[in-house]
Structures are given as structure tokens and as C-alpha cells.
Amino acid sequence: MAKQFEGPILPFLRLDAAAALPKFRQVQDQLRMAILRGHLRAGTRLPASRILAEELGLSRQTLVRVLENLKAEGYLEARQGAGTFVSAALPRQLPKPRFTPAEGDIPPRLSRIGALSRALSANIGRMEQKPFLPNQPALDCFPFAVWRKCWNAATRGGRAAMGYGDVAGELMLRQRIAEYLALHRRDPCDPEQIVITPGGHAAFTLAALALADPGDGIWFEDPGPVTTSNLFRTLGLTLCPVDVDAEGMNVAGAMARHPDARLAFVMPSRHHPLGVTLSLPRRLALLEWARANDTWIIEDDYDSEFRYDGAPLPSMRSIDSNGRVIYAGSFSKALYPGIRIGYLVLPPPLVGTFRNLSGLIHRSVPVETQLALAEFIGGGHFASHLRRMRGLYAERRAAFQEAGRVALAGLARIDCSESGLNALAWLEKSGDRTAHRVVLDAGLQCYPLSDYTIATPRPSALILGYAGVPAERMKPYLGRFAEALSRS
Amino acid sequence: MAKQFEGPILPFLRLDAAAALPKFRQVQDQLRMAILRGHLRAGTRLPASRILAEELGLSRQTLVRVLENLKAEGYLEARQGAGTFVSAALPRQLPKPRFTPAEGDIPPRLSRIGALSRALSANIGRMEQKPFLPNQPALDCFPFAVWRKCWNAATRGGRAAMGYGDVAGELMLRQRIAEYLALHRRDPCDPEQIVITPGGHAAFTLAALALADPGDGIWFEDPGPVTTSNLFRTLGLTLCPVDVDAEGMNVAGAMARHPDARLAFVMPSRHHPLGVTLSLPRRLALLEWARANDTWIIEDDYDSEFRYDGAPLPSMRSIDSNGRVIYAGSFSKALYPGIRIGYLVLPPPLVGTFRNLSGLIHRSVPVETQLALAEFIGGGHFASHLRRMRGLYAERRAAFQEAGRVALAGLARIDCSESGLNALAWLEKSGDRTAHRVVLDAGLQCYPLSDYTIATPRPSALILGYAGVPAERMKPYLGRFAEALSRS
Numbered sequence: 001m002a003k004q005f006e007g008p009i010l011p012f013l014r015l016d017a018a019a020a021l022p023k024f025r026q027v028q029d030q031l032r033m034a035i036l037r038g039h040l041r042a043g044t045r046l047p048a049s050r051i052l053a054e055e056l057g058l059s060r061q062t063l064v065r066v067l068e069n070l071k072a073e074g075y076l077e078a079r080q081g082a083g084t085f086v087s088a089a090l091p092r093q094l095p096k097p098r099f100t101p102a103e104g105d106i107p108p109r110l111s112r113i114g115a116l117s118r119a120l121s122a123n124i125g126r127m128e129q130k131p132f133l134p135n136q137p138a139l140d141c142f143p144f145a146v147w148r149k150c151w152n153a154a155t156r157g158g159r160a161a162m163g164y165g166d167v168a169g170e171l172m173l174r175q176r177i178a179e180y181l182a183l184h185r186r187d188p189c190d191p192e193q194i195v196i197t198p199g200g201h202a203a204f205t206l207a208a209l210a211l212a213d214p215g216d217g218i219w220f221e222d223p224g225p226v227t228t229s230n231l232f233r234t235l236g237l238t239l240c241p242v243d244v245d246a247e248g249m250n251v252a253g254a255m256a257r258h259p260d261a262r263l264a265f266v267m268p269s270r271h272h273p274l275g276v277t278l279s280l281p282r283r284l285a286l287l288e289w290a291r292a293n294d295t296w297i298i299e300d301d302y303d304s305e306f307r308y309d310g311a312p313l314p315s316m317r318s319i320d321s322n323g324r325v326i327y328a329g330s331f332s333k334a335l336y337p338g339i340r341i342g343y344l345v346l347p348p349p350l351v352g353t354f355r356n357l358s359g360l361i362h363r364s365v366p367v368e369t370q371l372a373l374a375e376f377i378g379g380g381h382f383a384s385h386l387r388r389m390r391g392l393y394a395e396r397r398a399a400f401q402e403a404g405r406v407a408l409a410g411l412a413r414i415d416c417s418e419s420g421l422n423a424l425a426w427l428e429k430s431g432d433r434t435a436h437r438v439v440l441d442a443g444l445q446c447y448p449l450s451d452y453t454i455a456t457p458r459p460s461a462l463i464l465g466y467a468g469v470p471a472e473r474m475k476p477y478l479g480r481f482a483e484a485l486s487r488s
Numbered sequence: 489m490a491k492q493f494e495g496p497i498l499p500f501l502r503l504d505a506a507a508a509l510p511k512f513r514q515v516q517d518q519l520r521m522a523i524l525r526g527h528l529r530a531g532t533r534l535p536a537s538r539i540l541a542e543e544l545g546l547s548r549q550t551l552v553r554v555l556e557n558l559k560a561e562g563y564l565e566a567r568q569g570a571g572t573f574v575s576a577a578l579p580r581q582l583p584k585p586r587f588t589p590a591e592g593d594i595p596p597r598l599s600r601i602g603a604l605s606r607a608l609s610a611n612i613g614r615m616e617q618k619p620f621l622p623n624q625p626a627l628d629c630f631p632f633a634v635w636r637k638c639w640n641a642a643t644r645g646g647r648a649a650m651g652y653g654d655v656a657g658e659l660m661l662r663q664r665i666a667e668y669l670a671l672h673r674r675d676p677c678d679p680e681q682i683v684i685t686p687g688g689h690a691a692f693t694l695a696a697l698a699l700a701d702p703g704d705g706i707w708f709e710d711p712g713p714v715t716t717s718n719l720f721r722t723l724g725l726t727l728c729p730v731d732v733d734a735e736g737m738n739v740a741g742a743m744a745r746h747p748d749a750r751l752a753f754v755m756p757s758r759h760h761p762l763g764v765t766l767s768l769p770r771r772l773a774l775l776e777w778a779r780a781n782d783t784w785i786i787e788d789d790y791d792s793e794f795r796y797d798g799a800p801l802p803s804m805r806s807i808d809s810n811g812r813v814i815y816a817g818s819f820s821k822a823l824y825p826g827i828r829i830g831y832l833v834l835p836p837p838l839v840g841t842f843r844n845l846s847g848l849i850h851r852s853v854p855v856e857t858q859l860a861l862a863e864f865i866g867g868g869h870f871a872s873h874l875r876r877m878r879g880l881y882a883e884r885r886a887a888f889q890e891a892g893r894v895a896l897a898g899l900a901r902i903d904c905s906e907s908g909l910n911a912l913a914w915l916e917k918s919g920d921r922t923a924h925r926v927v928l929d930a931g932l933q934c935y936p937l938s939d940y941t942i943a944t945p946r947p948s949a950l951i952l953g954y955a956g957v958p959a960e961r962m963k964p965y966l967g968r969f970a971e972a973l974s975r976s
Contacts, residue, residue: 074768114698117845162824198686201851210602231848280562336650338855357605360719367826
């Protein structure tokens with residue numbers, strides 16, 4: 001015989017007349033909770049709905065609706081002629097109330113990748129948009145009206161942009177990118193060799209997952225971008241730091257010290273943050289190493305568009321005779337970081353694998369944005385935007401150099417390379433971590449070079465982005481920067 | 489003594505007056521190629537620029553520009569008073585001309601994940617937008633004008649939307665999602681527990697990478713979506729197929745056969761493609777298994793918004809007392825697939841790890857889209873869109889059922905579950921793969937149930953999406969469908 005619930009019904013129900021949630025939902029949620037918490041045990045018979053409704057001050061119709069819903073969810077069951085019961089199929093022992101340990105109390109059970117990610121939290125916080133934030137293009141001069149026009153033109157069709165789209169990215173965008181690379185990077189490729197990704201980091205992730213197993217070595221320039229090295233570490237790769245001099249990555253040194261690496265990650269057009277270019281003999285040596293050892297080169301060509309003393313340098317991919325280079329491009333610097341579109345140009349034998357892997361782990365990239373971008377490139381807006389930005393950044397760079405030489409005399413030596421969006425300030429007195437904190441306190445942005453260091457310490461320097469700062473603001477901002485430095 | 493190039497200069501230069509590329513670029517590209525191909529060897533002296541210019545029909549100024557560019561790239565070098573030379577630093581043996589093997593000729597060297605992706609290509613081709621394409625919402629009724637208004641409102645600020653944004657997703661969107669889940673899924677959470685991802689698959693990828701190592705087992709409903717099972721297989725997990733009956737995943741069977749699994753992937757609100765709901769006793773058993781074994785449950789709640797016989801069922805997460813459920817949501821069905829925004833609601837101890845991992849492998853999700861979506865939810869448009877779609881889909885479902893019963897009599901039995909966007913047509917005569925091909929030939933879409941089968945064969949059935957088809961088109965399309973079936 002099932003026991004009936006006795007006494008004043010449901011002392012654990014507290015209806016709140018002032019709450020936004022309608023009363024029937026309150027009753028329903030609280031009844032469910034009472035069952036889950038074991039106040040109402042499996043097999044218990046509920047009082048007749050007429051009595052329950054009265055006691056709760058609900059209409060009988062409303063109460064019946066509540067009971068029906070809880071039956072549909074499996075909490076209650078009706079027995080022919082006998083009334084409504086807490087479902088007998090429920091286990092006697094129900095889970096205890098929700099338990100939320102403070103983060104870090106008991107480490108949760110994670111995979112190796114999960115445990116690595118937990119530990120590598122340091123450097124991917126919010127990047128506050130303050131003057132001199134590195135890697136920032138001139139968002140104030142982005143042709144937003146034209147971009148929106150392209151957006152509207154591309155999405156006019158509506159339905160076309162709303163499906164999943166091609167796993168390798170929309171053909172139309174791949175064609176525009178191939179044309180751009182042929183014309184402006186002198187590096188023709190077939191649009192079928194391109195895979196579009198949700199940003200540059202996703203492109204590196206694809207390459208690392210497809211080409212290297214956990215434990216495999218990857219050559220990585222030291223210093224180098226910490227979010228990228230953390231990505232490879234997190235995926236379980238063994239980071240092989242390679243020192244960088246005026247000719248770029250020390251390829252001979254890497255061959256001697258890390259001969260078994262499976263991958264090389266390199267920024268040949270412009271090293272970040274040192275600003276140097278990989279020399280031609282080293283490019284050829286790197287390509288030869290990859291050919292001879294059946295290894296792969298990830299070429300990160302993140303901002304080669306901005307070169308102030310001539311045309312952009314040809315990519316490594318363009319002189320790769322053996323199909324060893326995975327070329328990674330992105331629109332974060334050329335347009336704006338929030339666009340989250342990157343791409344890879346692949347040697348033909350890798351295309352199928354990368355299409356599948358990208359389709360599985362991302363499925364596809366926002367189709368609207370892809371079509372808007374194809375329209376933006378196809379309409380000539382991309383080329384003319386780059387041309388304008390090159391002029392603008394050259395101007396900002398000159399203003400930065402001139403104002404910096406005066407303001408920072410005796411404090412730091414300014415070092416603008418011939419390309420890119422950033423400069424280095426080599427500090428003459430203070431350590432860069434201390435200087436970094438003082439500069440942040442002064443309402444400006446910069447990154448300390450030490451954050452990029454992997455194995456080889458370097459003299460102190462701060463990385464500053466000048467491209468996002470109007471020329472006429474350089475003097476006052478650098479004045480404030482100098483004042484902060486002199487305090488550190 | 490360096491040898492000088494002799495005879496008619498540069499027989500390998502072919503200037504094309506009709507080409508779009510300016511002549512100086514043609515000369516520059518061809519000279520570079522001549523060096524890379526070894527026609528001009530390291531240390532070779534070039535003729536005087538006056539002679540070269542004459543021979544090539546270029547102005548001397550233009551030729552000087554070409555030579556300067558090639559010096560900057562490292563191909564040429566000037567020696568004081570002696571002229572211009574092919575750089576002596578270049579290796580004597582240069583790489584051979586570009587080699588492009590046909591795909592599949594020689595398998596490239598891949599990681600284990602890469603090799604698995606190469607093999608798992610089958611089912612992620614282009615999904616043609618034809619009538620009855622499964623999982624398609626009613627794109628014809630999407631409130632595009634409102635969406636664009638939200639887009640414009642959200643991007644009016646301009647700069648705010650152009651930076652990288654928060655690695656966990658914009659706080660504003662996480663707040664709107666938390667409110668939506670509290671109100672409509674009766675499942676309150678803190679916005680800090682949410683991580684926004686570039687689509688639902690990216691969310692599964694994050695969870696699999698963070699929680700399971702290669703070789704670890706994952707419970708997976710059989711039948712189940714092949715793109716998702718292929719994703720887990722590609723990442724190296726061991727797929728543990730679990731049979732599905734009228735109460736959903738057979739949890740007791742899984743515990744008996746695959747006790748060591750590390751993860752369970754489950755679709756409790758509505759199994760795809762069978763349409764069944766996981767019963768409450770099994771939900772509780774699954775939660776208890778995860779608690780007792782320190783394992784994790786990925787709850788895929790991909791289309792619970794569309795339930796035609798009452799309010800959506802509560803999620804498993806809402807009754808999880810021990811923080812074992814990783815809840816995965818997506819806007820692909822509720823809005824449209826091309827939006828590529830998904831999210832995870834995490835137990836608090838996992839939040840830090842997932843934020844870091846997401847920040848490393850994706851960096852962030854398009855900020856514009858996130859803000860537009862936050863505006864769309866916050867303005868009440870999401871709730872009212874869902875309400876309208878529920879009504880519309882109920883209508884389309886009824887029309888589909890009614891027309892199907894008549895048209896398919898003797899050919900197939902129609903099975904529309906109480907929720908979702910799809911129906912099953914259980915075939916009475918033909919095999920589903922044959923039937924699938926015939927239906928495609930008739931200009932319609934569907935998926936064969938066999939494609940979803942992992943280990944346990946089932947009777948033949950086709951999966952059809954009715955939500956994307958206007959009610960008045962059901963009769964003619966189902967007529968065409970029946971005609972195709974009767975031919976198969």
C-alpha cells in the first residue's frame with residue numbers, strides 16, 4: 001500500500017505573489033525540487049487535486065495542468081482510479097542538493113590537454129583598448145560605411161547566407177583570397193587549396209592537430225607570441241625555442257639542437273615582436289630541412305601587408321618547391337580583430353584532410369561575414385583600404401619616431417622596423433615588467449618583451465602599437481609614457 | 489673571380505605587353521624565378537643596368553627599381569664598385585621546380601588525428617537546400633529585417649565590436665543567454681559559467697579536448713549524428729555505441745558494457761534522429777553514474793525549444809546536483825545554421841579551464857554577431873520568434889502528417905515525434921540507401937537512417953525535415969516523394 005502524504009500539504013512550497021514567474025510555474029518548479037530533494041519519496045500518493053488546489057490557492061484547472069506537466073516529465077504518474085503518485089520508477093536515493101565547490105578546491109578530472117589549459121591561463125585576459133595597444137590596426141579609420149554596404153549587398157539574398165555553408169569556406173571568398181594572394185603577394189594558388197577558419201588561432205589549431213602528435217617538437221621563435229606558444233603547448237606539443245637574430249630564426253641552430261622536430265612555426269615576413277625578416281638563405285635552409293626530414297612549416301603571415309619601404313616581401317610559400325609550407329593568413333590586422341576570419345593555403349596533398357578536420361571541429365565559418373568579405377575584396381575596397389592604411393601607418397610611424405626620440409631621450413631607444421603595426425622601446429634603466437605596470441597605471445597600453453621570452457632572456461623592452469594612434473596624439477601620449485617610465 | 493653572365497641576356501625572360509601585370513613586376517618575378525631555378529647561379533654578376541634596361545626595353549629607372557627590390561629580398565647584392573651579383577649567400581643547390589602530386593599519390597605525413605580526419609571524410613559534404621533537408625528551420629520565415637535592425641543597433645558603436653573581445657564570449661550575450669535559460673529552460677546559471685563558441689561543433693570539440701584523452705571511451709547513442717561521432721573519433725576517442733529505445737539511451741546497458749568510459753554524449757530532450765526523450769529514471773541513473781565514476785556528461789540540447797505538446801522538458805543540467813553536466817546549446821536550429829554561435833554552460837570548477845582552452849584555440853567569436861544576438865534576445869525578439877516558430881512548425885508538422893498518411897500509404901509509415909524539426913519515414917519495402925538516392929534524384933532531400941547507425945542495424949527509414957517546408961507545399965512534395973519511393 002503506497003503511503004499518502006499527510007499533514008499540512010507541502011510545507012516546502014512557498015508561493016511568492018510578487019514574483020515575475022507565474023504561480024503555476026512556481027508550484028511546478030517547487031514540486032519537482034521537493035521530489036528531487038527526497039521530501040516527496042518515490043511511490044508517495046499526492047492528495048486529491050481539488051484539495052491541493054484549495055490549499056495552494058490555485059484554480060483546479062491550473063493545478064491539473066501542473067500535474068500533467070510533471071507526469072510528462074516523469075516525476076509523477078497516474079494510477080487508474082487511485083490518484084496521482086510520485087513516480088515509482090524513480091530511485092529511492094536521489095542526488096543531494098546542488099554542490100558548487102569554489103574553483104580550485106578539488107581539481108576536476110581533466111584530460112592532459114585540459115590540465116595544460118588549466119595551467120596556461122596567464123596571458124589571454126581582456127586586452128583593453130588603450131593607446132599603444134600592440135597589434136591594433138587603425139579602427140578609427142576603418143571604412144565602416146563601405147563594410148556595412150558590402151554586408152547588406154552580400155546578405156540581400158538572405159537564405160543563401162543562412163545555411164551551414166561549405167566546410168572549407170565559401171568558394172566565392174576563397175576565389176577572392178586567391179586573387180588577392182596572386183596579385184599582392186605574388187603567390188598564385190588554387191582556391192581549392194584554401195581552407196577558411198574562424199580566425200588565425202583556429203588555423204594554427206587545425207595545422208597542429210593534423211600534423212603533430214602530442215610530444216612532437218615544434219620550432220618556435222624565442223621570443224615569440226605567448227598566446228601562440230601556449231596554444232601549441234596546450235595541444236601537447238613540445239615547444240623547441242629557437243633564437244632570433246637580425247636575419248630572423250636561427251635555422252642552423254634549430255637543426256643542431258632540435259633535429260627531431262615535426263613542425264616549424266615561423267613569421268618570415270615580420271617577426272613578432274622583434275620586427276626582423278627571415279633572410280633568403282635561411283628561408284632556403286628551412287625549406288630544405290623540411291623537405292629532407294618530411295616535416296612541415298607553418299608560415300604565419302599575419303601583417304605582411306604593411307611594409308613601408310617597398311612592396312611586401314614574397315612569402316616562403318611562393319618559393320616552396322616541395323609543398324612543405326602551410327601558409328596562414330588572417331584579417332585581424334588588415335581589417336579588424338573582431339572579424340574572426342583566418343585561412344590556410346595548403347599543399348594539395350593536405351587539402352582533403354584539413355577540409356574534413358575543419359568541418360568536424362568547426363563545421364563552418366559565419367557565412368554572412370564570408371560573403372561580406374568576398375564582396376569587400378571583390379569590389380576593390382580591400383586593396384584600397386590597405387593602400388590607405390599603409391600611407392596612414394607610415395605617417396603615424398614617422399610621428400611616433402620623431403616624438404619618441406625627443407620624449408624618450410635617456411629613457412628608451414625607439415626601434416620601428418620597416419613593417420608592421422608595432423615598435424619596440426628598449427629600456428635604458430628600468431626592467432620591462434615594472435615599466436609595464438607603471439605604463440598601464442598611466443592609462444596607456446604596451447606589452448613587456450619578457451612576456452614573449454621562452455628560454456633566452458633579452459634586454460628590457462616594451463612593445464607599443466603605434467598604428468591605432470592618430471599622429472597628432474603621439475606627442476602627448478609619448479609624453480605621458482616618458483613620465484611614467486621616469487617614475488619606474 | 490665571379491663569372492659574368494654572357495651571351496644574349498636572360499633568354500628565360502618573356503615580357504608580355506598584353507599582360508595585366510606591369511612590366512617591371514614581370515621582370516622582377518622572372519628574375520627571381522631564374523635565380524630560384526638555378527639559371528642564374530649564386531655569385532653571378534649581372535650586366536650593367538644600362539645594358540639590361542636597353543635589352544629589356546625598360547627605362548633605366550624602372551630597372552634600378554627592380555634590382556633594388558630583389559636586393560631587399562636577398563636575391564641580389566651590390567658589391568662596391570663591382571656591380572650587381574646574384575647573392576653569394578644563396579646555396580649552390582636550389583630547390584627544384586614546384587612539385588604538386590595528385591592527392592592520394594603519396595600519403596603525406598600526418599598526426600594520428602590527421603590520419604583519422606583523412607579517413608573520416610564521408611558525411612560532411614555540401615548540404616543542398618532542397619525540400620525536406622533535415623534540421624532546417626524555416627529560413628523563409630526568419631525575421632531578417634528585425635535581425636538586421638539588431639545588427640545595426642549593436643554595431644553602431646563600431647569600435648566596441650571590432651576588437652578581439654572576451655575569450656569566453658561577450659558578457660552581454662552571456663547574460664542574455666543566462667536569462668533565457670532561467671526563464672525558458674527553468675535552469676538558472678551564472679553568466680560566468682557560460683563559454684560562447686563558434687558553433688555547436690566547436691563546443692563539443694572544446695569539451696572532448698578538455699575532458700578526455702585519446703583512447704578514452706565516450707558513450708554515444710546508436711543511431712546518432714555521424715558528424716558528431718566522427719568528430720569524437722577524429723579526436724582519438726573510443727566511440728562506445730549505446731542502443732536507444734523508447735526511453736532513450738540504454739544507460740544500464742552502457743554501464744554494463746562500457747564501464748570505463750570517461751564521457752557520455754547524450755541528447756536527452758530529443759534524440760536525433762529517433763525523436764525519443766530520455767526518461768527521468770534513466771536521467772537520474774546517468775547522473776549517478778557520472779558522480780560515482782568521476783566522469784562527465786555532455787548534454788546536447790540542440791532543439792529543445794520546439795516541443796508541440798507542452799513546455800520544453802527541463803534539461804538534465806537542471807537536476808544535476810553534482811556538477812557533472814556540460815550543457816551544450818546552439819542557435820543553429822532556433823535561428824539559422826549560418827550564425828555559427830554555440831555555447832556551453834559549465835560546472836564552476838571547469839570554467840577556468842574552458843575559458844583558457846577556448847581562448848587559445850579560437851581566441852574569440854565574432855563580436856558583431858554576439859552583440860547583435862544579445863540585442864535580439866534582450867529585445868524579446870528571440871522569445872517571440874520561438875513562439876511563432878513553434879506555432880508554424882506545429883502547423884507544418886500536422887500538414888506533413890496528414891499529407892504523408894495519404895501519399896505514403898503502403899510505402900512508408902510516418903513518425904513525427906512530439907518535438908523537433910524532423911520526421912522519420914519507416915520504409916515498408918525498399919532499403920533506405922537506395923531510397924535516399926532516388927529521392928535526391930527527384931529533387932528532394934532526406935538522410936538514410938543507415939548513415940546514423942554505428943553498430944546496431946535498424947529497419948530502413950529516411951529522415952525528413954518538415955520545418956523548412958511551407959504547409960501548402962507538403963502535398964505536392966510528398967506526392968513527388970511517394971512517386972520516387974515507389975520507383976525504388
